[in-house]
Amino acid sequence: MPVSADERIQPALHALLSDDVDGLRAALGADPEVVNLRVGDDTLLELTTQPDVGHTSAEIIDVLISAGAALDRALNLAGCWNLPDLCAQLLAAGADPEARADAGITPLESAAMHSSVEAADVLVKHGLHRQTLWLAAASGLLRWVQGWVAADGTLRADPGPYRPDWAAVGRAAGASPRDDPAEIVAEAFVFAALNNRHAVVDYLLGTGVDVDARPYRNTTALHFAIQFRRSDMVRRLLAGGASVTIEDGTYRSSAAGWAQACDDGSREATTIRWLVRAALG
Secondary structure: OOOOOHHHHHHHHHHHOOOOOHHHHHHHHHHHHHHEEEEOEEEEEHHHHHHHHOOOOHHHHHHHHHHHOOOHHHHHHHHHOOOHHHHHHHHOOOOOOOOEEEEOOOOOHHHOOOOOHHHHHHHHHOOOOOOOOHHHHHHHOOOHHHHEEOOOEEEEEEEEEEEEEHHHOOOOOOOOOOOOOOHHHHHHHHHHHHOOOHHHHHHHHHHOOOOOOEEOOEEEEHHHHOOOOOOHHHHHHHHHOOOOOOOEEEEEEEEHHHHHHOOOOOOOHHHHHHHHHHOOO
16 A cells, blocks of 8 residues: 555654654655655745744754755745744755745745844845845845935835735735835835834934834834834834824724734833833823
8 A cells, every 4th residue: 555645754754853863864865755745835844944843953954955855935934934044054055035935925025024034134145136125124225225215205216026915924915005105115114114124214214204104904113013022113113203092904903902912921022011001101
């Protein structure tokens, strides 16, 4: 009777989850095709990016790469889950930073949409690829942003070929993006804020962008900074006059509601709840 893919992958999967380098090498040597079989949606290499798998050693990754693991989707997932060391290892092994191997977006775009700043800092060294204003802002590339947005807030150039689609990363779909310069600059501002890019945020606020701009489902930069527990950015936005009473268009929740929902017990989250409470008076 033929052995199913699920059965074939078990020895390699067990070795991976046990961080057993020699066991994984032996399992892949015995059945080389296993390296690109899938556990649910993921190959063994892609599985190493998932939070519930925990830390996977660089040695395990090397074994998978040497065995011929497909790299590109793993790089996208490493960007999503903010795994900068894995991003560097995969790029060194030949992963394509331009590939749209998951959700139709590049690894850097995925990192930017998940506030995965450390991973983005690794990925952006290989270029923006789809050169867009919002992605430059999310990546902290102030000079690029200044090249697109003049000091008076006007657009100097086309903002690029791709506008972010939140539905691609599992959020509710927003309205179709408009070619409205104010909306385009606001979009860049929100992405700079949620990625904790203070220099870009300061520059765009100086050009006159509305601190409460909300190009996606009535969701402000403050909402996003709270979600991703960027307490310094929350403080900066509140100092700039950000409203704590605006309710987003998805959850119908104000800053206080977001602060409560996103409180994971960390110092950052506690600081954010205190800042929002103080702003409420």
